[in-house]
Amino acid sequence: MKPFELAARENKKEDTIIEITGPGSSVKIGEGYCTIIAGPCAVENRDDYIELAQFLARSGAHLLRGGLFKPRTSPYSFRGLGKEGLDILKEARLATGLPVITEVMDIRDLDYLVGEVDILQVGSRNMQNYALLDELGKLDTPVLLKRGFSATIEEWLLAAEYILAQGNGQVILCERGIRTFEPYTRNTVDIGAVALVKKLSHLPVMVDPSHATGKWDMVIPVAKAAIAAGADGVMVEVHQDPDHALSDGKQSLNKDNFLIMVNQIHRLADMEKKKLNTR
Ligand code: PEP
Ligand code: MN
Numbered sequence: 001m002k003p004f005e006l007a008a009r010e011n012k013k014e015d016t017i018i019e020i021t022g023p024g025s026s027v028k029i030g031e032g033y034c035t036i037i038a039g040p041c042a043v044e045n046r047d048d049y050i051e052l053a054q055f056l057a058r059s060g061a062h063l064l065r066g067g068l069f070k071p072r073t074s075p076y077s078f079r080g081l082g083k084e085g086l087d088i089l090k091e092a093r094l095a096t097g098l099p100v101i102t103e104v105m106d107i108r109d110l111d112y113l114v115g116e117v118d119i120l121q122v123g124s125r126n127m128q129n130y131a132l133l134d135e136l137g138k139l140d141t142p143v144l145l146k147r148g149f150s151a152t153i154e155e156w157l158l159a160a161e162y163i164l165a166q167g168n169g170q171v172i173l174c175e176r177g178i179r180t181f182e183p184y185t186r187n188t189v190d191i192g193a194v195a196l197v198k199k200l201s202h203l204p205v206m207v208d209p210s211h212a213t214g215k216w217d218m219v220i221p222v223a224k225a226a227i228a229a230g231a232d233g234v235m236v237e238v239h240q241d242p243d244h245a246l247s248d249g250k251q252s253l254n255k256d257n258f259l260i261m262v263n264q265i266h267r268l269a270d271m272e273k274k275k276l277n278t279r
Helices: 046-058 082-096 107-113 130-137 153-165 191-200 209-213 216-228 255-271
Strands: 018-021 026-029 033-039 063-065 100-103 119-122 143-146 171-175 205-207 233-237
Touching: 026 033, 033 046, 033 255, 046 063, 046 082, 046 255, 063 082, 082 100, 082 107, 107 130, 119 130, 130 153, 143 153, 153 171, 153 191, 171 191, 191 205, 191 216, 205 216, 209 216, 209 233, 216 233, 216 255, 233 255
Parallel strands: 033 063, 033 233, 063 100, 100 119, 119 143, 143 171, 171 205, 205 233
Antiparallel strands: 018 026
16 A cells, blocks of 8 residues: 555546536546646736736636745745735636636635635645645645645655545646756756656646746746646746746746647647647
């Protein structure tokens, strides 16, 4: 028996497929499907977010991302709009019909996030925040669990186990790069982990090529590598004006490059015989 009993494929042979229902569309995440989550690192202001969300919805995104609480290395960097930004996310959700995902860092924010967003994201820095994982396990909201940047695969699957053990079976794993000795990229993307975790676990595995590389011009190649390695989709940062983004502009695709990525992912998904969610 693996130490991560509930997450282990030995314990559940069939792949877990998570169905997320937005106001105007429903999306499947898991084996056999290819899902694209896109949006800016952070929700910055209403007009830009709504405009970008509408572009993304008509350009191939299945879910919208937008951070309200940003875990920044420096406390002086832009840390997100916080609770105030939730109305913008809700408006974008209704305007586009797409489900939304946002990161939760603090249990106290669950009260008003639950029921308003479709997936709760646990960031890399909180992968081992066991109190948070326990609380998420008591909900029936799907959780996207980023890999900690210093976490082994076993530690990551055991973090998923915390959520599963409390009764919430809707966990999506997300590889987002790990910290290595290499400074040329923000993180080192562990593509091998995707193939391995798909074997070890029945849970869906996605890849975030934006945080994994830190460089917008590496996002498309790594997104393609992710799908080729068996990932169930990608989550990418897109900004209408990356040079002026309040966070993570360097790794954000602009609109044109998002379109190029979607086109290439569609071709790969077809080759891999994965269904693209349609709306
Ligand atoms: C994010 O996706 O907004 C984020 C902060 O990513 P990570 O937790 O992987 O650094
Ligand atoms: Mn970011």
